[in-house]
Amino acid sequence: MPNVIVTCTFNPPSVSIHGASIRQDTIDALQRALPKQTTTSPPTYAPSGSAKLLLTNGTGTGEMPSDSPNHEAGGATQDTQRSVVPQQKFTEVSFRGDGGEHKVWHFDLVQHYCDQNGRAMISLVIIEALEEEGFALCGTHAITTDTGKDVTRLLFARA
Numbered sequence: 001m002p003n004v005i006v007t008c009t010f011n012p013p014s015v016s017i018h019g020a021s022i023r024q025d026t027i028d029a030l031q032r033a034l035p036k037q038t039t040t041s042p043p044t045y046a047p048s049g050s051a052k053l054l055l056t057n058g059t060g061t062g063e064m065p066s067d068s069p070n071h072e073a074g075g076a077t078q079d080t081q082r083s084v085v086p087q088q089k090f091t092e093v094s095f096r097g098d099g100g101e102h103k104v105w106h107f108d109l110v111q112h113y114c115d116q117n118g119r120a121m122i123s124l125v126i127i128e129a130l131e132e133e134g135f136a137l138c139g140t141h142a143i144t145t146d147t148g149k150d151v152t153r154l155l156f157a158r159a
Helices: 024-037 116-132
Strands: 003-010 014-018 091-097 100-108 135-144 150-158
Touching: 003 116, 014 024, 024 100, 024 116, 116 135, 116 150
Parallel strands: none
Antiparallel strands: 003 014, 003 150, 014 100, 091 100, 135 150
């Protein structure tokens, strides 16, 4: 399937990725990066520095640059004073239909909140991750449901 559809629902943030040709390291990188972009997550960079938005180093390996302050911790902050939130993971569901295999990855951030800035940051991280994999953003769609949740869909095609 040369297309990918990403559905982001806010609040609490929830991300669904529909498509068959996404590498596992891209999913793993998103799993590490998305919780850091929410409004309720503590900053993972020094106040005088800038946020690093790229998920991978260009080789698709998802490794942290060696000059990163979190390199030795595997990308995790070393602050022991904060309470640790249980690791959240993408759940994967596979479907087999007439057009071949179709996979859906779903990720819930139930203990987080995103204001408008957090929503934009989550979208930016998703767009960067899929662009590195060779997808181009074709369109977007955003609505607010009757229950007050914002739903944003990002439509990608293989470039």
